[in-house]
Structure formats: C-alpha cells, structure tokens
Amino acid sequence: MLCLADKLNKLNFARLMEVYAEGNEENGADIWPELPREQRLLRAEQAFYQYLTEVFFRTPGAVYALWQEEGVYVSALRLEPYQDGLLLEALETAPDQRRKGYAEKLIRAVQEAFPQRIYSHVSKKNAPSLAIHQKCGFVPVLDYAKYIDGSVARNAVTLRYR
Numbered sequence: 001m002l003c004l005a006d007k008l009n010k011l012n013f014a015r016l017m018e019v020y021a022e023g024n025e026e027n028g029a030d031i032w033p034e035l036p037r038e039q040r041l042l043r044a045e046q047a048f049y050q051y052l053t054e055v056f057f058r059t060p061g062a063v064y065a066l067w068q069e070e071g072v073y074v075s076a077l078r079l080e081p082y083q084d085g086l087l088l089e090a091l092e093t094a095p096d097q098r099r100k101g102y103a104e105k106l107i108r109a110v111q112e113a114f115p116q117r118i119y120s121h122v123s124k125k126n127a128p129s130l131a132i133h134q135k136c137g138f139v140p141v142l143d144y145a146k147y148i149d150g151s152v153a154r155n156a157v158t159l160r161y162r
Contacts, residue, residue, distance in 0.1 A: 004066075005063065013049060016064075020076070067103075089120070107132065124155055
C-alpha cells in the first residue's frame, strides 16, 4: 500500500531506517571509517534525520513515498520538485524484501498519484535500479545526472517518465 508523507512526523523514522540500513552502513563506512560499526551507523542515521528536517521537508512540494506490506515499510523513495516535474531519488527496498516486486509497486503507485513528469538519477553501475526504472517506463534523457543543487555526476544517468 502506498503511503505519502509531506512532514517528518508522518513517518516512523526508525522503520524508515530499516529500509535504508544497507545504504546507511555503506555511507557510515565511507564517511567515518575510523569509528566502530555501531557508531558509524548511528552517525549516518543522524545525518539522514538532519537532512530530512533541515533540507528535504523544508522544500515546498517534497514528499516521501513508502510502500507498506502488513504495516511494514518495505520500499521507499523521495520526490521533490525538479525542472518541469519531480525528481525521484533515494529509491530503496529493505534487503530482506528485495526481489518481491515492491520497488516496482512503489514506482507505479507514485506514477499514478503524481501526473507530472518524473525524473530519476541512477548510477550507471546500478543494474537492478536501471532495470526497474526501464520496466516502469523511464527512458534515458541524459548520460549524466544534474542534481538539484546544480552539481553534475558523470557516473549516473538521468531518466524520465512522461
């Protein structure tokens, strides 16, 4: 079931962090390699929370989209205004819930709920994400990603739906 949150207090942050646990572990190891695993994870989660409170949810039109199964967050993504539509970012499915079609269900539900164009930046090396985007009708429009802040990443592509 699709759930949308336009404010942090509409999310269960602890449950959201279960979806992003793998990414938070990777980010923590990259940013704070000198710290023990638990401290790295805690710092990554704190940085995530800070980003949501200080940047994401202060952006007019920003919304978190989650797919729930039996009350459990299994897949999540963020949407925020971008060019002539929305930018889909941070698509993630909990590791123990992968290969069950939840990311596709979430993307398709978002496509139905939001009639405007939807863009997404995906790493050129992320074959599973590229495949699910293409399956959901996204097409490549740029061979690089131009982020909201104006920065450019040559290791990613920009995809568009509609």
